Amino acid sequence: MRAVAEAVIASTDELTALDQAIGDGDHGLNMKRGFEAVLAELSNICESPLPIALQKAGMQLVMKVGGASGPLYGTLFIAFGKALPENPSRDDFVSQFAAAIDAVKARGKSEQGQKTMLDVLIPVHETLAAGGDLAAVREAATQAAQATVPMLATRGRASFLGERSIGHMDPGARSSEILILAVADQMESLA
Numbered sequence: 001m002r003a004v005a006e007a008v009i010a011s012t013d014e015l016t017a018l019d020q021a022i023g024d025g026d027h028g029l030n031m032k033r034g035f036e037a038v039l040a041e042l043s044n045i046c047e048s049p050l051p052i053a054l055q056k057a058g059m060q061l062v063m064k065v066g067g068a069s070g071p072l073y074g075t076l077f078i079a080f081g082k083a084l085p086e087n088p089s090r091d092d093f094v095s096q097f098a099a100a101i102d103a104v105k106a107r108g109k110s111e112q113g114q115k116t117m118l119d120v121l122i123p124v125h126e127t128l129a130a131g132g133d134l135a136a137v138r139e140a141a142t143q144a145a146q147a148t149v150p151m152l153a154t155r156g157r158a159s160f161l162g163e164r165s166i167g168h169m170d171p172g173a174r175s176s177e178i179l180i181l182a183v184a185d186q187m188e189s190l191a
Contacts, residue, residue, distance in 0.1 A: 001038060001042060001045060001046060001053065001057060002039065002042060003182045003183075003185065003186045004035070004179055004182045004183060004186075005035035005036070005038045005039045005042075006035075006039075006182075007178050007179070007181070007182035008031050008032065008035045008175060008178055008179065008182075009031075009032050009035050009036065009039075011028070011031075011174075011175070011178050012028040012029060012031070012032040013028060014028065014174070015027045015028030015031055015171050015174060015175055015178075016028030016029060018168065018169055018170070018171040018174055019171040021168045022153065022157075022158040022161055022164070022165050022168045022170070022171075023156070023157040023158055023171060024067070024157055026066060026067060027067070027069060027171040027172070027175065028171075030065045030066040030067050030069050030070065031065060031069060031073075031175055033064050033065060033066070034060060034061040034064045034065030034069075034070060034073070035061075036064075037060040037061075037063070037064040038057050038060045038061070041056065041060055044056065045057055045060075049086045050081070050084060050086060050087075050088070051081040051082070051083075051084040051085070051086060052081065053081070054077045054078070054080050054081030054084065055077065055078045055081040055082065057077050058073070058074040058075070058076070058077030058078035058079075058080075058081065059074065059078065060074075061073045061074040061077060062074030062075075062078075068108065068156060068157075069172065069175070071107055072104055072107055072108055072117060072172070073117075073175075075100075075103050075104050075107045076100050076101075076103070076104050076121075077100075078103075079096075079099055079100040079102075079103035079104075080096055080097060080099070080100035082096075082099075083096055083099065084096045090128075093128070094125070094128050094129050097125050097128065098125055098129070101118065101121050101122060101125055104117070104118065104121065105118060108155065108156075109155070110155040110156075113151070113154075114151075114153065114154045114155040114156075114159075115148050115151040115152065115153035115154065115155070115156070115158060115159075115165060115170045115173070116153075116155050116156055116170060116172050116173065117170070117172035117173055117175065117176040119144055119145075119147065119148050119151070119170065119173050120141055120144040120145050120148075120173045120176035120177050120180065121176055122144075123140045123141075123143070123144040124137055124140050124141050124144065124176075124180050126140070127140040134184045134187060134188050137180065137184050138180070138181055138184050141176070141177045141180040141181060141184075142177060142181075144173065144177070145169060145170075145173045145174050145176070145177040146169070148169050148170040148173040149167060149168065149169050150166060150167070151165075151166065151170070152165060152166055153165035153170065156170075156172070158170065
């Protein structure tokens with residue numbers, strides 16, 4: 001949890017710059033605020049079993065992150081933790097990640113291909129479900145975030161720009177990539 005929070009916080013300026021190009025410019029600061037709140041509650045969060053810890057972190061994000069990102073990332077964490085067993089297997093992890101993605105789809109009323117965080121989360125899930133290792137997961141996240149650059153945004157604030165949204169990476173896709181890379185790095189260090 002600490003590594004994810006620190007990775008997002010360290011990327012504040014990058015996420016802000018991405019959002020200034022096609023959004024309202026607050027994604028980096030909003031994400032920083034939310035993950036600083038997670039860090040502030042880290043001892044309380046991490047004393048809980050993994051499913052509860054994820055839900056607690058998600059609640060911090062819902063309460064502290066402004067804009068659409070708070071509800072979407074909060075939903076991702078909360079839904080992921082809801083039915084995850086305390087000691088999840090890879091299959092548990094993969095199936096609950098799918099459930100969390102479905103919850104984000106429902107909350108954001110969006111799908112893959114609309115230039116959102118789903119454009120990273122879904123390919124990463126597909127890679128995991130196909131048995132991909134951590135290197136494959138990292139590559140899927142990075143390629144998927146890059147793939148948002150030529151996309152036309154049809155959801156979120158960037159959709160208001162129409163054709164002008166083309167040529168810019170989606171900030172939510174990039175923040176999702178950052179989260180995935182941080183988790184992959186931590187899992188690798190534990191292996």
